[in-house]
Amino acid sequence: MRLYRLMLVTALLGFSVLAMSVQSFADDKKDVAKDVKFACSHHGPTNMMLTLSLEKGDPRKIEIVGKNNGAKWFVTIDGQPAKDGNGGQNGDTVKVHSGDTITWKITAANHGVAFAEQDLAEAMLTFDKPDPKTNQPLKLEDLTTTLTSDAWKMFGTKRWGTKPIDAATDPIVMVSCKVK
Numbered sequence: 001m002r003l004y005r006l007m008l009v010t011a012l013l014g015f016s017v018l019a020m021s022v023q024s025f026a027d028d029k030k031d032v033a034k035d036v037k038f039a040c041s042h043h044g045p046t047n048m049m050l051t052l053s054l055e056k057g058d059p060r061k062i063e064i065v066g067k068n069n070g071a072k073w074f075v076t077i078d079g080q081p082a083k084d085g086n087g088g089q090n091g092d093t094v095k096v097h098s099g100d101t102i103t104w105k106i107t108a109a110n111h112g113v114a115f116a117e118q119d120l121a122e123a124m125l126t127f128d129k130p131d132p133k134t135n136q137p138l139k140l141e142d143l144t145t146t147l148t149s150d151a152w153k154m155f156g157t158k159r160w161g162t163k164p165i166d167a168a169t170d171p172i173v174m175v176s177c178k179v180k
Contacts, residue, residue: 015027019124031122033124033180035093037156041147042113043070044165045155048111050075051093053103054179059099064103066111066174094101096124096179104137104175112164113175114143116156136173 033054040048048066050073065074075082077096082094096102102125104113115121130139143159152159162174 005088034120036120036124037116038113039114039116039155039162040066040070040073040164041114041143041161042110044149044151045116046069046115046151047090048073049090049155051091052096052124053093055095055097057095057097059097059101059179061132062094062096062100062102064094064102064104066106066109068108070109091156096180102175102177102179103173104173105173106165106167107165108169109139109164110164112138112151112162112176114147114155114159114161116159118142118158118160120159125179126138126180128176130176138165138174138177 014080018101035054036052037045038050038052047070050064063076065076067074083130121127127140128137130137140161141163143161143163144157146163147155147159165172165174
């Protein structure tokens with residue numbers, strides 16, 4: 001009987017250690033945000049696509065602006081143009097830090113913001129809600145039935161963001177958020 005109890009206690013201890021190890025591994029993976037792709041919902045992922053990627057660093061203010069060119073986003077970090085390879089060209093990666101504030105604006109022409117995967121965007125970013133007085137930032141919505149070309153389907157499966165809007169003469173805040 002003692003041997004049976006000893007085996008039972010040993011098995012329970014072993015199971016407990018295994019369960020804690022698995023939970024610890026899961027918690028470690030939960031904290032790792034995956035990269036977030038976005039593109040202009042008017043010009044498409046082949047012209048204006050960038051990726052947000054989390055790295056360690058102090059919080060900053062990032063602005064991503066659609067201007068009257070339809071070819072690329074203009075990225076500034078703390079008021080300075082982003083260096084080459086950090087958001088200037090289609091396909092670039094913008095390195096973001098926890099605590100960064102990010103604002104997508106348009107100053108002219110017709111632009112919008114489409115995230116490739118809603119769940120990844122929401123895992124990395126906390127989005128601001130529209131102000132009822134200004135209606136800015138714009139309302140985020142499911143774009144999977146709006147953006148239906150093959151290029152959009154290859155871009156992401158749960159396309160989510162803002163429909164294209166014309167800025168006319170006044171800048172418009174399309175999306176604003178904070179990096180978790």
